[in-house]
Amino acid sequence: AKGSLTVDICFYEADMDQAVRARRRVTQALREALDNERFELHYQVQASVQTGKATGYEVLLRWKDEDGRYVPPSDFIPVAEETGLILPIGEWVLRQACKQAAAWAESHKIAVNLSPIQLSHVDLPGLVQQILKETGLDASRLELEITETAMISDMERTTHVLRQLKALGVTIAMDDFGTGYSSLSTLRAFPFDKIKLDRSFMTELDGDEPQSQAIIRAVLTIGESLSIPVLAEGVETAEQLAFLRAQGCNEVQGYLLGRPQPEADALTNGAAQIAT
Numbered sequence: 001a002k003g004s005l006t007v008d009i010c011f012y013e014a015d016m017d018q019a020v021r022a023r024r025r026v027t028q029a030l031r032e033a034l035d036n037e038r039f040e041l042h043y044q045v046q047a048s049v050q051t052g053k054a055t056g057y058e059v060l061l062r063w064k065d066e067d068g069r070y071v072p073p074s075d076f077i078p079v080a081e082e083t084g085l086i087l088p089i090g091e092w093v094l095r096q097a098c099k100q101a102a103a104w105a106e107s108h109k110i111a112v113n114l115s116p117i118q119l120s121h122v123d124l125p126g127l128v129q130q131i132l133k134e135t136g137l138d139a140s141r142l143e144l145e146i147t148e149t150a151m152i153s154d155m156e157r158t159t160h161v162l163r164q165l166k167a168l169g170v171t172i173a174m175d176d177f178g179t180g181y182s183s184l185s186t187l188r189a190f191p192f193d194k195i196k197l198d199r200s201f202m203t204e205l206d207g208d209e210p211q212s213q214a215i216i217r218a219v220l221t222i223g224e225s226l227s228i229p230v231l232a233e234g235v236e237t238a239e240q241l242a243f244l245r246a247q248g249c250n251e252v253q254g255y256l257l258g259r260p261q262p263e264a265d266a267l268t269n270g271a272a273q274i275a276t
């Protein structure tokens with residue numbers, strides 16, 4: 001029995017070693033990607049349900065590895081957050097997105113995702129102000145998407161930062177609404193400009209499930225009572241869109257309207273109208 005314990009520990013240490021080395025490899029690769037501009041921004045259209053017209057674009061980060069393959073954000077954002085690399089990467093995303101949008105012919109909004117780390121570790125309002133000034137983007141065209149996780153770690157400090165950001169004229173959206181443990185109290189803590197209903201509710205809607213329908217209706221009612229527009233994420237089918245329209249949902253985003261695409265493609269398809 002003693003022998004096998006030693007063996008187990010050896011295996012465990014080998015695993016640890018491997019995990020540490022894998023993390024180091026990703027960290028190194030992320031640093032190189034940042035230095036060699038191997039990050040790209042893709043844009044996904046958001047549209048008004050009423051008019052069917054594009055209202056804005058969500059900015060989604062893409063990493064092209066040495067072999068030209070896109071590494072999904074879920075594979076590298078957690079590592080970037082653990083190592084703190086999310087700070088320079090997030091700054092690059094903000095600056096690049098504002099720079100690109102400032103050059104667009106139409107004054108669509110851009111919605112940029114913020115990591116909780118960015119909210120708690122830098123003078124974010126100062127950085128945003130400086131980037132807006134530098135790029136000439138009108139503050140009203142920038143929306144920052146924040147998940148509940150960012151709120152619960154340090155509610156007081158976070159709401160203070162969010163208020164400073166709002167004072168600059170940017171808007172704040174609550175991302176992935178309905179997936180956390182305290183979505184409702186988060187709504188109470190800060191006057192969000194938009195609620196983004198998580199796409200898991202859309203998936204479940206397909207089964208014609210009365211529960212999902214009821215929950216979506218309830219979220220739309222909350223939005224209406226608080227005068228906060230609701231955007232439904234992950235809309236893939238005409239049936240989903242029809243249901244959302246009938247229930248008074250304000251905006252939609254999802255494969256039905258357009259996938260995340262490189263800037264030029266997103267803009268040409270950006271008139272992506274939905275039948276009204």
Ligand code: C2E
Nearest residue numbers: 060061073074093113114115234235236253254255256260
């Ligand atoms: P998210 O903010 O919830 O972004 C929406 C995700 O849903 C995107 O995945 C998008 O491609 C996907 N999506 C959009 N429409 C549909 C649809 O109709 N069906 C399905 N099945 N999926 C759809 P993506 O691009 O892989 O990004 C994943 C997550 O990575 C994002 O989730 C966000 O949390 C994070 N992320 C992406 N870019 C950034 C960034 O620049 N900074 C930070 N901090 N996080 C980012």
Ligand code: CA
Nearest residue numbers: 058113145175
């Ligand atoms: Ca988002």
Ligand code: CA
Nearest residue numbers: 175176196233
């Ligand atoms: Ca989301």
Ligand code: CA
Nearest residue numbers: 175176198199
């Ligand atoms: Ca998400």
